[in-house]
Structures are given as C-alpha cells and as structure tokens.
Amino acid sequence: MVCFLSCSNPYGESVGTPIVDDPRAAPLLEMAFADPEEVSWKAKLKNVVQMKQGYRVDPGSAPKAIEWGSTKFPLPDIISNQQVLAVCDRFRLLVEHFEPNVHQFIPVDVKIAGHAGPVATYYWFVVCRRIDSVDPDSTTFKWELDYTGQDGFWSDYELDGARLIFSDAKAAGHHVWMDPHVLTLNSPLCSEEFGRAALAGNFSGLNVTPRETV
Incomplete structure (x- = not known):
C-alpha cells in the first residue's frame, strides 16, 4: 500500500x-x-x-x-x-x-x-526523492503529454470516477517520495510501513491517506 x-x-x-x-x-x-x-x-x-x-x-x-x-x-x-x-x-x-x-x-x-x-x-x-510510482496499466487517469511530447503527467480532468493506482513494485524499498508525474498531489507519498508509524505517533495536523496499489 x-x-x-x-x-x-x-x-x-x-x-x-x-x-x-x-x-x-x-x-x-x-x-x-x-x-x-x-x-x-x-x-x-x-x-x-x-x-x-x-x-x-x-x-x-x-x-x-x-x-x-x-x-x-x-x-x-x-x-x-x-x-x-x-x-x-x-x-x-x-x-x-x-x-x-x-x-x-x-x-x-x-x-x-x-x-x-x-x-x-x-x-x-x-522530500529529496522522486519515484515514478504509478501503475500505468491499472490507472484510469489520462496520460497528458507536455509540450515536448516526451514526458507528461497523470490527469483526472473531466474524467468522472478516474482511479490513480500506484505500483507496489516501483515503490518497494522506499518510504517517502514525490512522484514527478503526480505533482498535482502537492504532498509526499509514503510506504504503508511509514504511514503506520506516523499514525502511531499521533502527530496533530497530519493526514495519512491510503492510496490504491497493485
């Protein structure tokens, strides 16, 4: 997760x-x-x-x-x-x-x-780590190319019910990162292990929200 x-x-x-x-x-x-x-x-x-x-x-x-x-x-x-x-x-x-x-x-x-x-x-x-952590086969967000035509980002613009699904394999071995193709999230992603530890720490003002993975 x-x-x-x-x-x-x-x-x-x-x-x-x-x-x-x-x-x-x-x-x-x-x-x-x-x-x-x-x-x-x-x-x-x-x-x-x-x-x-x-x-x-x-x-x-x-x-x-x-x-x-x-x-x-x-x-x-x-x-x-x-x-x-x-x-x-x-x-x-x-x-x-x-x-x-x-x-x-x-x-x-x-x-x-x-x-x-x-x-x-x-x-x-x-956060000083960038990981391309989305699973492209399961995600139903639209892949939008930037003006270079060589790179892009995941967008749910005008897509009702679109699902952004991450890859356990891509994230394996890492605990906190930014995804360069999901920067619209504006906040870090983390491993389930780190998320559980953060919740156990009872940090006031912190949200830890699970995301879908495969």
Whole structure:
C-alpha cells in the first residue's frame, strides 16, 4: 500500500500560517535549488514551489519564519504554507529513522501573535526523492503529454470516477517520495510501513491517506 501525507486542520476552523520576516513577494516561488544541473525543466517553472519538487534546495533561500495564526488553538505538530509541510522535531526524527540522510529539514522559526519571539523551531520538510510510482496499466487517469511530447503527467480532468493506482513494485524499498508525474498531489507519498508509524505517533495536523496499489 502507498499513502498520501498531507497537513490537516485538527481544530475545525481555518488558521492561517503566513510566512513572516521575508521581504520577497512570494518566498516559496523564489527559492534556489541546491544542484540546478540535476533539476528537470518542469521544476524550474515560475509557478512551482521548489520545496515540493523532490529535489534539495539551497537552505539559505528558504523562508526563516512562519506564524501560527491563532492564540486560541495550540500549535500542532504539522503545519503548512502552500502545502509545504513544516514539521516538529519528533516527526523529523521519524523520517530520519526510516531514511537517514536522504531528505532535507530546514529550520524555520514558528511565531505566534502576541509573543515577543519564536515559540518553537520547526523544519521545512523537503522530500529529496522522486519515484515514478504509478501503475500505468491499472490507472484510469489520462496520460497528458507536455509540450515536448516526451514526458507528461497523470490527469483526472473531466474524467468522472478516474482511479490513480500506484505500483507496489516501483515503490518497494522506499518510504517517502514525490512522484514527478503526480505533482498535482502537492504532498509526499509514503510506504504503508511509514504511514503506520506516523499514525502511531499521533502527530496533530497530519493526514495519512491510503492510496490504491497493485
């Protein structure tokens, strides 16, 4: 089984998590990759968030502070901005247990209105593995070619009941990754083993959603 990792709101009310102390108009769209030569052209498009592409980024170009926009609700273990996960240290240690020294964790201060300084240090979770993990024979999403005619992505646009089915064989031996052809999911995929461990950890603000596999 493959699972989908995402941030959820544990309180039933919308809570903003704006980036603060960064003068750029769109910090998550203006970052630099650590090794631009290895990056696909799609990841360099102006409208993509670099930390969601499955490549390492330059830590110096990452936003340094984010605000938890509530004084009513306590800070969850997982928060996000533009679906980029900012995670507590306990979650970082879980990922490192499964895949040591694979992924990137960039410190980010978490602030709360009314407090003089940061209340916690979290980490931007940058998944640094890309796997083509979809089973093309079982999936009923439409394969859309990009303008090169050589590559593409899986799209369910205007396809009622379309099923996106992953391959256990392709994902075997890996625990957290981004699929370069399913980047519209905007969040990491993970193994069943990792998903079970994450659920057992009771991380507030984290969703672990099973996906179909063959």
